[in-house]
Amino acid sequence: LLCSSVQLALFEEEERGRRLQARLAAAERRNRQLKERVGKVKRSLRNARKAAHKAEQEVRELHEKLKAAERRAGHHLNAVMQEEPPFGGLTSAAIRDRMQL
Secondary structure, X not given: OHHHHHHHHHHHHHHHHHHHHHHHHHHHHHHHHHHHHHXXXXXXXXXXXXXXXXXXXXXXXXXXXXXXXXXXXXXXXXXXXXXXXXXXXXXXXXXXXXXXX
């Protein structure tokens, strides 16, 4: 009678050990999966930062090219061209004299 109760206790302990090993294996698998996901996210973040840095650099280079083109053109591309003065280019004094006639 005593022997069977000891055997039952040993069997239960072995069964408990197997269950714990199965849980440990599942936890280790999940941990490995999560580590892989973290690695992928980190890689994606690095690539996104590289792409953003490259885009900023391209914007700077295009801005520099635009400035160089503006300097070559001699004026700002969006500047309004100065129109011819009215009255055939007369000065304000000449206009006043003409209006008094």
